[in-house]
Amino acid sequence: IMLEVNSPEGFWNAPFEGEYFVGRKRGYHRIYPFDRFMELRNNIVEKLENIGISVKYHHHEVGSTQLEIEVNPTTALRAADGILLVKHVVRNVAEKQGFLVTFMPKPLNDEAGNGMHVHQYLTKNAENIFAGESRGDVSEKCLSYVSGLLYHCPALMAFTNPSTNSYRRLVPGFEAPTHPTFGFADRGAAVRIPGYIKEKKNTRIEFRTIDASCNPYLGIAAMILAGIDGIRHQMEPDKIHGGALPGSLYEAAESLEKDNDFLKEVFPGSLIEYWIKMKKKEHQMVMAIPHPIEYQLYFDV
The missing domain is CATH 3.30.590.10 (Glutamine synthetase/guanido kinase, catalytic domain)
Known part of the structure; x- marks a missing residue:
């Protein structure tokens, strides 16, 4: 299996994207237009709220194309249920917008x-x-x-x-x-x-x-x-x-x-x-x- 990782904000695309890319390890809380995924996260959060998962906030993380959505506290069992639902919603909303999502702990060297x-x-x-x-x-x-x-x-x-x-x-x-x-x-x-x-x-x-x-x-x-x-x-x-x-x-x-x-x-x-x-x-x-x-x-x- 071979996968090619690509993203419009990736630092490896700097020669082609002008100034609007996220530098290596410099993505924490980057804002638009550097952060190319604000709309995607907004759509994900809307879906999550609609199915009863309360979201505290979302933002761009440190890594290239790395995003965080933090949900609000709940009971242990509901938290475990919520983790699976969040992963399902994130993958499906992203796919509809042309993105693939991974939750791998270390996808990029x-x-x-x-x-x-x-x-x-x-x-x-x-x-x-x-x-x-x-x-x-x-x-x-x-x-x-x-x-x-x-x-x-x-x-x-x-x-x-x-x-x-x-x-x-x-x-x-x-x-x-x-x-x-x-x-x-x-x-x-x-x-x-x-x-x-x-x-x-x-x-x-x-x-x-x-x-x-x-x-x-x-x-x-x-x-x-x-x-x-x-x-x-x-x-x-x-x-x-x-x-x-x-x-x-x-x-x-x-x-x-x-x-x-x-x-x-x-x-x-x-x-x-x-x-x-x-x-x-x-x-x-x-x-x-x-x-x-x-x-x-x-x-x-």
């Missing part, structure tokens, strides 16, 4: 990858229990929830980052997480506590490793279970000392093999075993195929 950052908080009696007076104006329960995400992150990634392409995105230099860390307003952390939130009722954390290649029902459920495990064991983020995150799908599957008890309250053991088996097989299948760059490096050895 040396460009920012596509994450699917998931903001989350827990409520009890309609109160946000992540709000508090600890570091970053969050509660101790929030910090324990974050700790659970960090502690189980390597295993968690077998569900939240379940494609071989996921790990081409999680590399240094592109605001993508590479270590199980958390930070305030830190776009390179695996878990970020947004620094722009002013009202306690909106306090939340953001899990940033996850991408849209995941099954959202499994990915979201696994995140919640990891966080709740942190609360149950009163974990503290300062005591989570992990190395680098998995660098491949195989490593993530191996991590899940070693650390999966936190999932078993909801995930059947047979599902976990089958998932590990298939993800290792998927990694091995991709690794067995010669890569185009290998021809450049080794063809004439």
